[in-house]
Amino acid sequence: MTQVDPLFLSLIGIAGIVALAWCLSHRWVWGQRLGVTMLVLLLGVAVRNGLGWQPDARVSGWVSGPLTSLAIAELLLAIRLKSLLQRARPLLLLFGLAVLATVVGVLVGAVALAQPLGDQRSELMGLYAATFSGGSLNLVSVGRILSPPDALLALATAADQIVFTLWFALSVGFGRSDRLKRSVGRPPSLALSPSASPAQPAGWVWPAALLWGLVALGLSDLFSKGLAGIGFAAPSILVLTTVAVVLAQGPGAESRRACSEFGQFLIQPFFAVVGLGTPLAGVLTEGVWILLYAAIVVGMHGVLVLVLARWRVPLADMLVASQAAIGGPSTALALATAIHRNDLAVAGVALGLLGYGLGTYLGVAMAAWADGSFL
Template sequence: MVVALVAILLLTSLGWWLSHATAWGRQLGMTMVVLLLGLVVTNVTGWQPDQKAASWINGPLTSLAIAQLLLAVDLRRLWPDARRLLTPFLVSVVLTVLAVLLGALVLGPLLGEQRSVLAGVFTATFTGGSLNFVSVARTLQPPDSLLLVATAADHVVFAIWFAISLWIGQRWSRAEAAGSIEPNSDKPQPAGAVGLALLWGLAVLLAAQAVSVVLAAVPSILVLTTLALLAAQLPGGSSRRGCYEQGLLLIQPFFTVVGLSSPVAGLLGEGLPVLVYAAWIVTLQAVALLLLRRWRRWPLGETLVASQAAIGGPSTALALATSLKRSELALPAVAIGLLGYLFGTYLGLIASAVVLSPTGV
C-alpha cells in the first residue's frame, strides 16, 4: 500500500510540475495532466494501484479535499447557480436513460443475455455516479467477470468524457467564466494561513465522520457537505483563506487514480461490446446535451458541470467546476449531483427490468 501511495503522489507531483513548467501543461491544466499521466502509465505498463491505496485516496484524502473546497463557498449564491444547473442536469438524466434503452435495442445482439444487467448498472452510474453502480450491482448480482469489465468500461468512458469536458470548458467558456469570483487570489499564502486552512478542513472531516457514525443511514457525502457548508458561513473567514487552493491541490490524486484505474487493453477483447455500450451511452448523452445547449442557449460551463454531475456524480462535478475556475458552481454541482444519488439507483433497476421484459426493448 505504501509503495502504491508514494507512486500515486509522485505521479501527481509530476503532473503539478508539468502543469506549471511547460506551455502545454499550462494550457491543459493540472487536472487534465494528472489524468492523462495515469492513463498513460496504466495502459503502457499495466500497473494499477492496489485496492487499499486507491480506497485511501478516494476516501479520506478526497473527502478532505471536498471539505476544503466547500469551506470557501458563499451560501448566499447557492440557489441562483444551482437553478442554472438543474435543467441541464435533468435533461442529462433523461438523455442517459434514452441512450441506455436505445443502446440495448441496437447493440442487443452483441451484448446477449447480459444486456439487462448492463442497462441497469450503466443507467445507475451515468445518472449519479459510482455509488449507484455499486447499489444496483449488489441487487442484480452479475458474475464477477462481467462486473469487472463493466467497472473498467465505466472508468474509461468517464475519464475520457471528463477530459473532453475540461478541454471544451477551458477552450470555449473563458468568456463566461470571466465574471465568476474566485474565493482567493493566486498569491502564495503565508504558512500560518495554510496551517489554519488545513485545521479547518481536518476539523470538518473529523466532525463529519463522528456524525456519520450516529446517522449511519444518511449518505456520508451529504453529512460532509452539510457540515462544510455550515462551517463556511461562520465568522473568521480570513482563517479559511487558503482552503480553496488546498482543496484544489488535494483532489488531484483522485484523478491520478481514475487514470490508473482505466486500462483500455483489457476491454479490447471480450469486453469490447461492454465498452462500446458504455461509450454509446455517454456519447449520445453528451452530443444531444450540447446540441440542446446551443438551441436553448444554456451557458457552456453550467451545461458541462451538469453533465458531469450525472455521469460522474457530485465529487467529479465539483472537481470539474473548480478546474474550470468556476468556484461559484462548486456547491451547486454537489447539490445537483446528490439528486442523482436519490433516484439513480431506482432508474437503474427500472431500466434493467424494462430491458429484461419480453415486451421491453
C-alpha cells in the first residue's frame, strides 16, 4: 500500500481547513459572525484535539515563515497613510485613547501576574500590546521578531482569540442597546476603499498584487543585509513592515488594490498552523495564566472604553474605535454594520489599517522596555 507523502498530506490538510472556514463564513450565519480567522483557528484546534493530527514541521515552518511574510507585506501594501488619516479623522482621537487603554491593560496585567508569568512576561507584553492595537496581524509580526517558543505563541494566540470574541460580542450588545436608547436612525452607507469593497477586483490586479508583495520581500531582504553589513542587525520583519508601508505611499495604487484581499487569504494558513499546535488541555493548564493575562488586558481596555463613553463621547464611536484596536479593520467594519452605524465603517476600517502599521512598533517597544527591567 502506497504511503502518502507527509508534506503533501500536510499541505492538503491546512488548505482543507482554510477552505472549509471560508465556506462556513459565507454560508453559515454563525460562521459570518465568527469570521474566517476565528473559524480557521477553531477548526485547527478541533482537528488537533479531536484527531490528534499535526502537520509536518517543515510545512509548518514554511507557512509561519515565507508565506506569512508575504501575507504581512500584502496587507501593509494596502495602507495609504494620507487617505487613511483623512478617513480616520473623525475617530482618530478615540482610537488613540483605545490604544492607550490597551497599554494600561498590558501594564496592569504584567504587574498583577508578574510571578506566574515569570520569564514569559516581556514576550506576552509585546504580543498583547501589538495584537490589541490593530489586530492579529500584529501578533504575527511581533511573534516573528520576538521568536517566543511555539507552545507559548500558540497559547497566546488562542487566548487572544477567546477574549477578543467575548469583547466583540459585548460590543455588539452595548452598541445595539445604545442605538435603541437614542433612537439613532440608520445613516447612509459610505463607499469603502477599493480594498474593502465587496466588488471583485479585475483579474489583472491579482498578479500585480503578488508582484508587489514579492518586490517588498526582495527589497526588505536587501535592506536587512545592508543594515547587517554596517553592524545594525534590525529584525527582518520590522524592516519588511517599514519597506511595505513606504512602498504603499508611492505611485501605482490601482495595481495594489487587491493586496488587502490577497493578504487576508495568505494569512489564514498561519492561523490553521497555530490552531493545529494548540492543545486545549494546555490552555486550561499551563496556559491558564496567559488566558487570564489576555482577559485582564482586554478587560481593562473595555472598562476604560466604557468610562470614556460616559464622558459625552458617543458610545458607538468609542466601540468602533475600540474594535479597530482590539480586532483590526475587519472587526471594526463588522461591528459598525452590526450596530447599524454604517457611517462609522470607513473610519473603522481606516483606523484598523493604521493599527496594522503602528501596532508592530508598539509591541516591540513594549517588549524591549519590559526586558530593561523597568517594572
